[in-house]
Amino acid sequence: xxxxxxxxxxxxxxxxxxxxxxxxxxxxxxxxxxxxxxxxxxxxxxxxxxxxxxxxxxxxxxxxxxxxxxxxxxxxxxxxxxxxxxxxxxxxxxxxxxxxxxxxxxxxxxxxxxxxxxxxxxxxxxxxxxxxxxxxxxxxxxxxxxxxxxxxxxxxxxxxxxxxxxxxxxxxxxxxxxxxxxxxxxxxxxxxxxxxxxxxxxxxxxxxxxxxxxxxxxxxxxxxxxxxxxxxxxxxxxxxxxxxxxxxxxxxxxxxxxxxxxxxxxxxxxxxxxxxxxxxxxxxxxxxxxxxxxxxx
Amino acid sequence: xxxxxxxxxxxxxxxxxxxxxxxxxxxxxxxxxxxxxxxxxxxxxxxxxxxxxxxxxxxxxxxxxxxxxxxxxxxxxxxxxxxxxxxxxxxxxxxxxxxxxxxxxxxxxxxxxxxxxxxxxxxxxxxxxxxxxxxxxxxxxxxxxxxxxxxxxxxxxxxxxxxxxxxxxxxxxxxxxxxxxxxxxxxxxxxxxxxxxxxxxxxxxxxxxxxxxxxxxxxxxxxxxxxxxxxxxxxxxxxxxxxxxxxxxxxxxxxxxxxxxxxxxxxxxxxxxxxxxxxxxxxxxxxxxxxxxxxxx
Numbered sequence: 253x254x255x256x257x258x259x260x261x262x263x264x265x266x267x268x269x270x271x272x273x274x275x276x277x278x279x280x281x282x283x284x285x286x287x288x289x290x291x292x293x294x295x296x297x298x299x300x301x302x303x304x305x306x307x308x309x310x311x312x313x314x315x316x317x318x319x320x321x322x323x324x325x326x327x328x329x330x331x332x333x334x335x336x337x338x339x340x341x342x343x344x345x346x347x348x349x350x351x352x353x354x355x356x357x358x359x360x361x362x363x364x365x366x367x368x369x370x371x372x373x374x375x376x377x378x379x380x381x382x383x384x385x386x387x388x389x390x391x392x393x394x395x396x397x398x399x400x401x402x403x404x405x406x407x408x409x410x411x412x413x414x415x416x417x418x419x420x421x422x423x424x425x426x427x428x429x430x431x432x433x434x435x436x437x438x439x440x441x442x443x444x445x446x447x448x449x450x451x452x453x454x455x456x457x458x459x460x461x462x463x464x465x466x467x468x469x470x471x472x473x474x475x476x477x478x479x480x481x482x483x484x485x486x487x488x489x490x491x492x493x494x495x496x497x498x499x500x501x502x503x504x505x506x507x508x509x510x511x512x513x514x515x516x517x518x519x520x521x522x523x524x525x526x527x528x529x530x531x532x533x534x535x536x537x538x539x540x541x542x543x544x545x546x547x548x549x
Numbered sequence: 550x551x552x553x554x555x556x557x558x559x560x561x562x563x564x565x566x567x568x569x570x571x572x573x574x575x576x577x578x579x580x581x582x583x584x585x586x587x588x589x590x591x592x593x594x595x596x597x598x599x600x601x602x603x604x605x606x607x608x609x610x611x612x613x614x615x616x617x618x619x620x621x622x623x624x625x626x627x628x629x630x631x632x633x634x635x636x637x638x639x640x641x642x643x644x645x646x647x648x649x650x651x652x653x654x655x656x657x658x659x660x661x662x663x664x665x666x667x668x669x670x671x672x673x674x675x676x677x678x679x680x681x682x683x684x685x686x687x688x689x690x691x692x693x694x695x696x697x698x699x700x701x702x703x704x705x706x707x708x709x710x711x712x713x714x715x716x717x718x719x720x721x722x723x724x725x726x727x728x729x730x731x732x733x734x735x736x737x738x739x740x741x742x743x744x745x746x747x748x749x750x751x752x753x754x755x756x757x758x759x760x761x762x763x764x765x766x767x768x769x770x771x772x773x774x775x776x777x778x779x780x781x782x783x784x785x786x787x788x789x790x791x792x793x794x795x796x797x798x799x800x801x802x803x804x805x806x807x808x809x810x811x812x813x814x815x816x817x818x819x820x821x822x823x824x825x826x827x828x829x830x831x832x833x834x835x836x837x838x839x840x841x842x843x844x845x846x
Contacts, residue, residue, distance in 0.1 A: 378765060378766075378767050380767075380769075398764045398765055400765070425764070427764050427765070429765075434765075437762050437765045438765060440752065440753050440756070440762075441753060441762065441765050441766050441767060441770050442765075442767050442769060442770065444749065444752065444753075445749060445767070445769050445770050445773040445774075446769065447806070447809055447813075448745055448749050448773060448806070449769075449773055450809065450824075450825065450828050451802060451805040451806040451809055452741065452742060452745050452802060453828050453831060453832045453835075454805045454828050454831075455737065455741065455798070455801050455802045455805050456737050456738060456741075457828070457831035457832060457834070457835050458827075458828070458831055459737070465734050465737075465738070466835070466838050467695045467722070467724050467842075468675060468695055468697070468724070468726075468731075468734045468735060468738050468739075469675075469738045469835065469839070470675050470677075470738060470739050470742070472677075472739060472742050472743065472746075472775070472776045473738050473739065473742050474835075474836070474839060475772045475773075475775050475776075476742040476745060476746055476772075476773055476775070476776060477742075477832055477835075478769070478772050478773070479769045479772075479773060480828050480829060480832040481829055481832045481833055481836065482829070484822055484825035484826040484829050485822065487825050488818060488821050488822040488825055491812075491813045491818075491821055492816060492818050492821075495813050495814065495816055498813055499810060499813055499814050501752070502806065502809075502810045502813070503810075504752050505748060505749060505752045505806075506803065506806065506807070506810075508748040508751045508752050509744070509745070509748040509799065509802075509803065510803070512744055512747065512748055512799075513796060513799045513800075513803075515788075516744075516788045516792050516795055516796055516799070517792065517796050519789060519792055521785060521788075521789050524785050524788055524789075525781055525782065525785040527747075528747065528781035528784050528785055529781040530755075531747050531750050531751050531754070531755070531777050532777060532778055532779070532781050534750060534751075534754035534755055535750045535754060535774055535777040535778045536778055537754070538750075538754050538763070538766065538771075538774075539771070539778065541763050542766070542771060545764075
């Protein structure tokens with residue numbers, strides 16, 4: 253802990269300096285936090301220092317002992333291993349949080365592995381890019397985005413307040429939700445769009461005649477498949493830790509697309525027009541919501 | 550026909566002044582064509598004149614008699630009616646073209662309805678926006694985009710050359726293809742992405758609890774559903790005039806997504822990672838192609 257004038261400068265250790273960890277370091281330092289960052293790769297540590305994403309690049313987990321807040325910014329499936337590595341070095345009263353895309357499994361690991369002297373608050377900033385890695389870190393990444401706060405029942409309210417404050421410091425809008433609801437909703441709003449984009453990319457870009465057909469690709473195809481360029485490991489981990497809600501969402505989507513296929517196959521032109529008009533109205537309302545939210549942040 | 554100095558100024562009549570017709574008028578006038586435009590709605594005609602999308606707004610199809618090129622810029626299913634309305638006013642040697650998203654059905658109507666004294670060349674500029682209507686007309690709409698040229702066998706090569714020249718004048722890249730291949734390819738590159746976006750929009754935005762869940766929507770969901778805000782009538786007409794290739798593409802997509810569902814359901818983490826990595830590589834190659842093309846246009 254360090255003091256600057258009268259003000260206390262909260263100390264954060266970020267474990268993992270990829271796109272999210274790096275962006276978080278940049279914005280938290282600007283917000284006045286003292287940020288130390290851990291990464292195994294020396295090139296990543298140098299980059300983090302050069303970009304100003306950390307005050308201190310640490311190579312030994314013993315150095316997190318002074319941090320009040322520890323942020324796990326690693327792939328979902330790496331989380332239990334990282335928690336076990338951290339345990340010997342967590343000071344009593346330390347608050348551990350994470351930024352993973354799924355929450356049920358993370359909260360389970362936190363409950364089973366972390367000592368009772370440590371507070372855990374799950375987090376999920378709804379922000380990202382297709383490009384992974386600290387070289388794409390962006391101080392604006394979280395601005396105006398929703399940051400889900402998913403706290404276990406036994407977590408102390410002051411720990412929840414500390415992590416909510418951290419989310420606000422990044423420019424994000426905190427959103428309190430329980431783990432099961434979170435995972436069900438993001439299966440629909442985030443994981444299904446990635447899977448649909450990937451299946452669509454598969455159905456077009458892997459065609460044997462694709463090289464000669466590319467001139468006929470539209471900007472619509474580019475945008476609709478954008479998510480398929482996302483980080484493969486991150487999405488594999490998401491599927492592994494949220495498979496039940498995801499399969500349920502895929503099934504609902506397959507059902508809708510199957511109904512649409514029937515309307516087209518049967519040349520039911522009237523119902524098809526009514527359907528496209530109805531969905532367009534819903535989509536335009538969603539855009540209006542996004543515009544309204546952008547205007548206030 | 551009008552003469553400017555020694556140069557002959559080709560005369561084009563655009564039937565329908567929506568997004569495509571209006572944008573085409575803007576760019577062809579700048580390229581030196583004399584452009585007259587037909588629209589039934591007086592407000593659209595005034596707007597076209599005010600925007601500079603036409604030299605002349607016509608209300609009587611008799612006024613197209615002087616045009617060397619007639620561009621049909623109407624919804625697919627309106628095409629046969631418009632052709633029949635035009636027939637009495639087409640001068641011998643006139644070249645008729647269109648800008649519709651499907652080509653087999655259009656070429657069939659042209660063959661069955663147009664007199665032998667008129668040349669027909671099918672066209673399809675691969676450009677658009679979700680926003681329909683002349684108020685969104687954009688002189689840059691066709692720049693760097695592929696413009697499919699689909700000529701019936703009996704069409705005179707000089708007519709094909711005239712329409713190819715017109716496409717080039719808009720900044721587009723002409724691409725010669727036959728009608729069946731065209732319709733099969735755009736079913737994959739354009740129609741399927743719209744339908745996937747629409748089914749995805751249906752699976753999320755029509756949920757009864759959506760209003761409370763919207764804060765968890767990501768920019769990925771926004772982009773992946775963008776096409777669902779497209780013009781409903783245009784897409785209904787596309788489905789009606791291209792249903793066989795579209796159903797085939799939906800089936801291929803359903804098969805890919807079904808395989809993906811199985812990998813997730815069976816928690817086959819290793820294959821899932823390999824699959825995501827493989828599709829990401831294909832998608833990144835497609836992006837590299839788009840970048841290369843953007844660099845040369």
